[in-house]
Amino acid sequence: MSPAAETDPRPQRGQITLRSTQIEVAGTPTLLLSGEVHYFRLRRDEWADRLTQARDAGLDTIASYIPWIWHEVPNGDLDLTGRTSPERDLPAFIDLCDSLGLRFLARPGPFVMAELKNEGIPDRIHREYPDAKPTGWDGRIAPTEDLDYQHPGFRAEAERWLDAVFEVLAPRQAPDGPVVGVQLDNEVGMLAWVSNTPHLNNAAVRAAGDPAQTLAFHQKLGLWARDDFADYLRHLESFTRDRGIAVPLLINVHGTGGGRGTTFPIGISQLAPAYRGRDGLLAGSDYYLGELTVQNVADLYLCNAILACVNGPDQPASSLEFEIGTGDYGDNLDALSSPESGVHKTLLTLGQGNRLINYYLLTGGRNPVLEGSGNDGIPRIAFTGERHGFAAPIDPEGRPTPAFDALAAVIKEIRSYEPILATGRQLTDDIGFGFVADHYLTEYVHPTATVRREQVDDLERYRGFGARDALGRAIVLGGYHVDAVDLQALADPESAWTAGTTAPEAPRTIVLGSPRTLSAKVQRWLADHVRNGGNLLLTGLLPDRDHDGTPCTILADAFGLSSAGVRVDRRDESGPYWPTVTGSLDADLRVSSAQLLQVPAEVDVLLREVGSGLPCAVQAQLGAGSLIFVGCDFPAAHLDNWHALFARFGVRPRVGVDADRTGLVTVPVTSEHGNLLIAVNVAPYPISASISVDGQQVQPQTTFPARGHALLRF
Numbered sequence: 001m002s003p004a005a006e007t008d009p010r011p012q013r014g015q016i017t018l019r020s021t022q023i024e025v026a027g028t029p030t031l032l033l034s035g036e037v038h039y040f041r042l043r044r045d046e047w048a049d050r051l052t053q054a055r056d057a058g059l060d061t062i063a064s065y066i067p068w069i070w071h072e073v074p075n076g077d078l079d080l081t082g083r084t085s086p087e088r089d090l091p092a093f094i095d096l097c098d099s100l101g102l103r104f105l106a107r108p109g110p111f112v113m114a115e116l117k118n119e120g121i122p123d124r125i126h127r128e129y130p131d132a133k134p135t136g137w138d139g140r141i142a143p144t145e146d147l148d149y150q151h152p153g154f155r156a157e158a159e160r161w162l163d164a165v166f167e168v169l170a171p172r173q174a175p176d177g178p179v180v181g182v183q184l185d186n187e188v189g190m191l192a193w194v195s196n197t198p199h200l201n202n203a204a205v206r207a208a209g210d211p212a213q214t215l216a217f218h219q220k221l222g223l224w225a226r227d228d229f230a231d232y233l234r235h236l237e238s239f240t241r242d243r244g245i246a247v248p249l250l251i252n253v254h255g256t257g258g259g260r261g262t263t264f265p266i267g268i269s270q271l272a273p274a275y276r277g278r279d280g281l282l283a284g285s286d287y288y289l290g291e292l293t294v295q296n297v298a299d300l301y302l303c304n305a306i307l308a309c310v311n312g313p314d315q316p317a318s319s320l321e322f323e324i325g326t327g328d329y330g331d332n333l334d335a336l337s338s339p340e341s342g343v344h345k346t347l348l349t350l351g352q353g354n355r356l357i358n359y360y361l362l363t364g365g366r367n368p369v370l371e372g373s374g375n376d377g378i379p380r381i382a383f384t385g386e387r388h389g390f391a392a393p394i395d396p397e398g399r400p401t402p403a404f405d406a407l408a409a410v411i412k413e414i415r416s417y418e419p420i421l422a423t424g425r426q427l428t429d430d431i432g433f434g435f436v437a438d439h440y441l442t443e444y445v446h447p448t449a450t451v452r453r454e455q456v457d458d459l460e461r462y463r464g465f466g467a468r469d470a471l472g473r474a475i476v477l478g479g480y481h482v483d484a485v486d487l488q489a490l491a492d493p494e495s496a497w498t499a500g501t502t503a504p505e506a507p508r509t510i511v512l513g514s515p516r517t518l519s520a521k522v523q524r525w526l527a528d529h530v531r532n533g534g535n536l537l538l539t540g541l542l543p544d545r546d547h548d549g550t551p552c553t554i555l556a557d558a559f560g561l562s563s564a565g566v567r568v569d570r571r572d573e574s575g576p577y578w579p580t581v582t583g584s585l586d587a588d589l590r591v592s593s594a595q596l597l598q599v600p601a602e603v604d605v606l607l608r609e610v611g612s613g614l615p616c617a618v619q620a621q622l623g624a625g626s627l628i629f630v631g632c633d634f635p636a637a638h639l640d641n642w643h644a645l646f647a648r649f650g651v652r653p654r655v656g657v658d659a660d661r662t663g664l665v666t667v668p669v670t671s672e673h674g675n676l677l678i679a680v681n682v683a684p685y686p687i688s689a690s691i692s693v694d695g696q697q698v699q700p701q702t703t704f705p706a707r708g709h710a711l712l713r714f
Contacts, residue, residue, distance in 0.1 A: 012025050012026060012028070012030075013026065013174065013175055013176060013177075014026020014027070014028075014174065014175050015027075015174065015175045016174045016175075016180050016181070016247050016248055018248055018279075018280065018282060018314050018315060018316060019314050020313065020314060021308075021311070021313070021314070021315065021316045021317070021353060021355070021425075022316055022355060022422065022423055023248075023316055023355045023356060023422075025174075025180075026175070029355075029419075029422040029423045030355075030418075030422055031350070031355055031356070031357075031414070031418055031421055031422045032060065032061050032103070032105075032180065032318075032355065032356040032357075033058065033059050033060055033061065033356075033357055033359075033411060033414070034059060034060070034061035034062060034063045034103075034105055034356065034357065034358040034359065035054045035057070035059045035061075035062060035063070035358070035359045035362030035363070036062075036063045036064060036065075036321075036358055036359065036360040036361050036362050036363075037050050037051065037054060037062050037063075037064055037362055037363050038064055038065060038114070038361070038363075038365055038388075038389075039064055039087065039090075039093040040064075040067060040070045040087055040088070040368065040381070041364075041365030041366055041367060041368070041388055041389070042087070042363075042365045042366075043086075043087065044086040044087055044089070044092075046365075046398065047093060047096055048096060048100070049398060050362075050363045050394065050398065051096060051097060051100050051102060052100060053363070053394055053398075053400065053404075054102065054362060054363070055100055055101055055102055056408070057404065057407055057408040057411060058408060058411030058412055058414075058415060059102070059359075059362075059411065060101075060102065060103060061102060061103040061104065061105055061180065061358070062097045062102045062103070062104055062105070063104075063105035063106075063107060063320075063358045063360075064093075064104075064105075064106070064107060065107045065108075065109070065112040065114050065120070065186075066090060066106060066107060066108040066109065066112075066165055067109065067112050067114070067116055067120045067381070068108075068109055068110050068112075068120055068121060068122060068161045069116055069117060069118060069120050069121060069122050069123075069370070069381060070088065070116075070368070070370075070381055071088055071090075071161075071164075072122045072124070072161070073371060073372075074371050074372035076124060078160075078161065078164045080164055080165065080167075080168055085368075087368060090165075090168050091168050091172070094168070094169075094172055094178060094179065095172075097178055098172075098177065098178040102178065103174075103178045103179070103180045104172070104178045104179050104180065105179075105180060105181045105182075105183070105250075105358065106165070106169055106179060106181070106182045106183065107182075107183040107186065107252075107320075108161075108162060108165040108169075108182070108183070109121075109158075109161070109185060109186055110158040110161055110162070110185060111185055111186045111187065111188075112186050113186055113187055113190075114382070115382045115383060115384045115388065116381055116382050116383075117145075117370070117373075117376070117381065117382060117383060118145045119144075119145045119146075119191070120186075121145065121147065123372070123374060125147070125153075125154065125157055126145070126147075128153070129147075129151060129153040129154055129157075131151070132147045132148050132151035132153055132154045133146070133147065133148070134146050134147070134148050134192065134197060134198075134199040134200075134201060135199075135200055135201040136195075136196070136197035136198055136199075136200055137196075137197070137198075137200065137446055137447060138447075140197070142191070142192070142195060142197040143195050143197065144191040144194070144195045144197070145191070146191035146192060146195070146197065148199055148201065149188070149199075149228065149229070149232035150228065150231070150232065155235075159239060162236075162239065162240070162243070163243065166240070166243040166244065166245055169182060169245060170243065170244040170245060173245065173246065173247045174247050179247060180247055180248070181247050181248045181249070181250050181356075182240060182245055182247060182248075182249055182250070183249070183250045183251070183252060183284075183320065184233055184236045184237060184240065184249050184250065184251055185232075185233065185236060185251075185252075186252050187252055187254040187267075187286065188229050188232065188233060188251070188252075188270070188271060188274075189225065189229050189254075189267070189270040189271065189443075190254045190267070192225070192443065192444075193266065193270070193443035193444075196443070196444055196445060198221055198225060198443070198444045199225070199228065214449075214548075214549070215451060215452060215455060215547070215548050215549035216548040216549060218441075218444060218445070218446070218449070218452050218455075219438075219441065219547045219548045220548075221444055222438070222441030222443065222444065223441070223496075225270065225443070225444075226269070226270060226271075226273055226441075226496075226497075227273070227496065229270055229271055229274055230271075230273045230274040230499075232274075233251060233271070233274035233275070234274060237249055237278070237281065246280075248280050248281065248282055249280060249281050249282075250281070250282055250283070250284050250318070250320060251271055251274060251275045251281065251282075251283050251284070252283075252284055252286055252320045252321065253267040253268055253271055253283050253284065253285055253286060253307065254267045254286045255267035255268070255286065256286060256287055256288045256289060256299075256303070257288065259288075259289055259290035259291070259295075259296060260289070260295075260296055260299055261287070261289060261296065261299030261300060261302070261303040262299060262464065262465055262469065263440075264285070264286075264287075264299070264303045264306075265303070265306050265435065265437070265439075265440045265464060266440045266442065266443060267286070268283075268306055268307060268310060268437065268440070269437040269438070269440035269441060270443070271283070272310040272437065272497070272499070273496060273497060273499045275315075276310050276311060276312055276315070276498075276499045276501055277311075277312030277315070277499055277500055277501035278312070278499075279314070281315065282311075282315050282316055282317075282318055282356075283307060283311065283315070283317070283318070284318040284319050284320030284321070284356065284358070285303065285304075285307055285317075285318070285319040285320065285321070285322070286319075286320065286321040287300070287303070287319055287321065287322050287323050287345065287349075288321070288323045289323060289345065290323075290327050290335060290337050290341070291327070291337045291338060291341050292341045292344045292345055292680075292682050293682055293683075293684075294473070294477060294662070294663055294682055294683065295469075297344075297348075297476060297477070297665055297682045298465060298469065298472035298473045298475065298476040298477065299465070299469075299472070300345060300348060300349065301348060301352070301472075301475075301476045301665070302433060302464070302465060302472050302475075302476070302484070304317065304348075304349055304352040304353075304354065305352065305433055305482060305483055305484035306433075306435050306484045308352070308353060308483070308484065309435055309483060309484035309485060309486045310435075310437075310486055310489075312501050316353070316354070316355040316356070317352070317353055317354045317355070318354055318355060318356035318357070318358075319349060319354055319356065319357045319358060320356075320358050320360075321358065321360040322345070322346070322349070322357045322358055322359050322360060323342070323345070323360065324342045324359040324360070324361075324362065324392075324393055324403060324407060325337070325342070325361070325391040325392045325393050325401070325403045326390075326391045326401060326403060327341075327391055328390055328391045329390065329391050330390075331387070331390035331391075337403075338707055339402045339403045339405065339406030339407075340406060340707040340708075340709075341707075342359075342403060342406060342407060342410075343406050343407075343409075343410040343709065344680040344682060344707070344709060346410055346414070347410065347414075347667075347678045347680060347709060347711070348665065348667055348678065348680060350414065350421045350678075351421070351424075351426060351667030351669050351676075351678040352426050352667060353424070353425060353426060355422060359393075359407065361389045361391075361392045362392060362393060362394060363389060363392050363393070363394035363395075363398070364387065364388055364389025364390060364391075364392040364394065364395050364396035364397075365387075365388055365389055365396055366386050366387055366388060366396060367380040367381050367382040367384065367385070367386055367387075367388050368380065368381055369381075393407055413711065417676055417711060419671070419673035419674075420669055420671045420673045420674055420675070420676045421669065421676070423671045423672065423673060424669040424670055424671035424673075424676070425669070425670060425671070426481060426483075426667055426668065426669055427481060427654060427655075427668040427669070427670050427693070428481045428482055428483050428507075429480050429481050429482065429651060429652075429653055429654055430507050430508050430509055430651055431475070431480055431482045431507060431509045431510070431511060431646070431651055432482060432483060432484065432485035432506050432507040432509070432510045432511070433475065433482045433483070433484045433485065433510075433511055434484075434485050434487050434510050434511060434512030434513075435464075435484045435485060435486055435487060436463070436487050436488060436512070436514070436518065436519075436522060437486070437488050437497060438488065438519060438547050439459055439463040439464065439514075439515065439517070439518075440459075440463070440464075441547070442456045442459055442460060451549070455516075455517060455549075458515040458516055458517065458541070459515045459517060461515065462513055462514060462515040462516075462539075462540035462541055463513055463514065463515055463540075464513055465513060466513035466539050466540065466633075467513070467539070467540060467592075467593070467633035468592075468633045468635065468636070469636070470539070470633060470634055470635055470636040471511060471513045471539050471636075472513075472636075473636035474636045474639065474642035475511065476665060477636065477639065477662055477663070477665065478639045478642050478643060478646075478653070479653040479655055479656075479657050479666065480646070480651075480653050481653070481654070481655065481666075481667065481668065482511075483507075485503075485506050485507070485510055486498075486503050487510075487512070487522050487525065487526070488519070488521075488522060489501070489503035490503045490506060490525055491519070491521040491522045491524070491525035492521045506529065506534070508533070508534050508535055508649075509534070509535040509536075509537065509646075509649045509651050510526070510529065510534065510535070510536050510537070511536075511537040511538075511539075512526075512536065512537070512538050512539070513539050513540050514538060514539070514540045514541065514543055515540055515541055515543075516541045516542075516543060516544050516545055517543065517545055517546070517547055518543035518546075518552070518555070519546050519547055519552070520546050520550075520552045520554055523543055523552060523554040523555040524554050524555075526555055527554060527555050527558035527559075527622065529625070530558075530622045530623065530625035530626065530627055531558070531622050531623035531624070531625060532623060532624060532625065533623070533624035533625050534625045535625055535626050535627075535628075535649040535651075536625070536626075536627045536628070537627075537628045537630070537645060537646070537649070538555075538627065538628070538629045538630070539629075539630045539631075539634075540595075540631070541563075541566070541595050541631065542555075542556050542561060542562075542563050542595055542597070542629065542631065543555055543556065544556065544563065558622055559603075559620040559622055559627055559629075560599065560600040560603070560620070561597055561598070561599055561603075561618070561620065561629065562597070562598045563595065563596065563597065563598075564596035564597055564598050564612075564614050565596050566593060566594065566595050566596065567579045567593065567594045567596060567609055567611065567612065568592065568593045568594075569592045569593070577611070578590060579591050579592065579593060579594045579609055579610075579611065579632070580609070580610040580611070581594060581607040581608065581609055581610065581616055581617070581632050581634075582607065582608060582610055583605065583606050583607035583608055583617065584606055584607075585606050585607055585617065585634075585641045585644060585645070586607070586638060586641055588610065589634070589635075589638070591632040591633050591634065591635075592633055593632065593633055594609040594616040594631060594632040595616055595631030595632065596609055596612055596614040596615070596616055596631075597614060597615045597616060597618060597629075597631065598614075599615050599618055599620070600620075602620075602621075603615070603618045603619070603620045604618060604619040604620070605617075605618055606618055606619060606628070606630075607630075607632065607634075609632070616630075616631045616632045617629065617630045617631060617632060617634075619648060626648070626649065628645055628648060628649075630645070637662075639662065654668070654693060654694050655668055655677070655691065655692070655693050656691065656692040656693075656695070657689055657690075657691055658689060658690045658691075658701075659687050659688065659689035660687065660688045660689070661683060661685060661687050661688075662683070663681055663682050663683025663685070663687055664679060664680070664681050664682075664683075664687050664689055664704060665679070665680050665681075665682055666678065666679045666680075666691065668693055668714070674713060675693075675713065675714045676711060676712070676713060676714075677691065677693060677698050677699075677711070677712040677713075677714050678709070678711060679691065679699070679704065679709060679710045679711075679712065680708075680709040681704040681705065681706060681707060681708050681709065682707070683706060683707075684706050684707070685706050686703050686704065686705050686706055686708075687703070687704045688701060688702070688703050688704075689701070689702065689704060690702070691712070693714050696714065698712050698714040699712050
């Protein structure tokens with residue numbers, strides 16, 4: 001080997017392959033740890049400094065949006081080579097990454113968001129194609145900078161833009177160059193969702209019926225929107241491949257907000273049919289959770305599980321926007337996240353099988369002046385002022401923050417276990433967390449549709465993580481380890497939702513938080529699952545209708561259960577009422593709601609609502625299996641009671657945590673390279689604990705400091 005080759009700083013070159021939920025580089029399973037650096041927000045003479053900081057922190061990849069609004073100059077020409085500004089020289093930035101030993105992940109839009117004006121679309125597109133603006137409820141124009149993905153003018157202009165970008169990327173892609181992936185658009189469907197503005201200018205939607213009143217219309221609209229997004233993204237996929245891009249393509253799945261992940265499955269519901277099971281595609285999460293605490297650690301864990309459960313057998317999980325930094329996004333000192341928070345989120349996410357993490361935003365910068373900017377109060381490319389990326393680990397002036405030091409330290413730690421984390425899988429208990437995608441078709445509600453508003457309120461309260469998020473927290477903080485189970489794919493394998501993939505076999509015990517709404521096919525599948533020897537822990541309400549409003553009590557009827565009403569907290573002219581439950585699980589426990597039941601004599605009553613004396617939690621047999629229905633919002637803090645419920649199914653955590661306090665979260669990882677237990681303390685106090693796996697001690701009694709962690713081989 002020549003001296004030049006020995007000192008070549010470039011990353012390992014080779015074919016990028018997605019295989020068996022792993023990312024292989026030249027046949028070697030590899031973790032891609034990336035940082036988002038916006039070249040267009042830095043002076044060209046700052047590029048090398050920021051990239052060197054990223055490399056020195058242990059990152060191997062740089063990601064960046066490539067904004068159409070920046071590279072299109074006022075006369076409509078496209079400049080990607082720096083002839084009008086040095087900061088538009090995209091080839092130079094990618095080549096500089098390569099020379100410093102860094103791969104490149106391209107995010108060219110056409111939408112890019114990132115606080116840019118028009119979400120990164122040039123003003124010209126809106127001027128020249130005013131009919132591309134979506135029309136929502138009752139003919140109202142979208143209040144966001146959304147565009148109709150199917151509009152022929154927008155599509156043609158977007159293809160012109162992407163053609164120019166791909167001329168830069170194609171000759172620089174792996175196996176011979178640094179470009180290892182290309183993202184297809186960005187957060188598709190997000191603008192319509194957050195503004196409650198479906199694209200009703202589409203003729204197919206207008207023909208579907210009356211949008212104002214019926215649940216059936218809203219269900220059809222949600223399904224149509226899924227198909228619309230899938231059609232658009234598959235068009236981009238085909239266009240990108242036709243232009244010679246052979247590296248993996250990525251789709252960004254949005255949905256977290258307000259420090260929580262309870263709405264993240266909406267993005268999965270919107271976009272999964274566009275990518276699931278498709279060769280060379282992978283989905284990346286968008287995680288903004290703030291400080292990781294007992295409030296939201298289950299959100300992160302279960303979002304990772306749901307993201308993975310809709311993938312095909314070769315598709316690895318990844319994260320395209322993985323929050324890192326101080327959390328002070330408004331530069332207003334209204335939020336601060338500890339450096340340990342990013343460390344914990346990284347460790348848990350990698351332990352659950354993510355193979356690519358892109359830290360967003362790694363470095364701040366300054367928004368350049370936008371030539372031809374309108375009279376909108378700010379002459380720059382973005383609406384955040386001149387400085388941007390206030391919360392990044394490297395601030396706009398290039399100064400590292402404590403978050404940067406913590407990131408560098410954990411990456412060094414991760415690299416020492418990379419063979420395990422790049423190939424391993426989480427060891428799980430015999431439990432599957434039930435995911436029902438149509439429970440998250442809640443983006444659109446007609447302003448006058450009262451019955452739809454009631455349905456969405458019910459769905460948002462009881463779905464997924466459960467009422468008061470108790471089900472999710474009981475699983476994660478109770479020490480259980482689960483994969484998610486795509487119940488719709490199992491119940492209806494020929495549907496458009498499954499996109500031709502085959503769902504894995506379900507574990508014996510399934511847990512599901514359900515509202516009143518649950519499809520007939522899923523209800524029937526769950527009843528058959530129990531009849532054939534499975535177990536079901538159902539929380540929330542007894543399902544009594546399908547998503548289109550059709551009455552449906554298949555699941556309840558199978559067990560002889562029926563609703564006798566719901567008691568809720570109230571204070572009205574008749575006085576206050578505070579629902580309380582009592583029984584074999586607990587005595588006189590206050591809850592905010594209780595589903596009252598009429599049950600057969602042979603059903604085992606676990607809890608009764610005190611005021612009515614009626615059951616609200618029961619265990620019932622069917623065939624060879626068993627159902628436990630908990631119809632009250634039983635609090636997560638009563639972990640002994642949740643353990644008792646799971647023990648009725650013979651399920652106990654394989655990871656034993658004997659701790660003096662709650663707050664220690666573990667992920668056990670197994671691989672052919674060895675086993676690793678990740679343990680993080682998300683509590684604000686020290687925890688004394690000993691840990692075992694499958695009865696073998698891994699960690700004798702020790703103290704985990706507040707927000708501390710440990711990586712333990714076993």
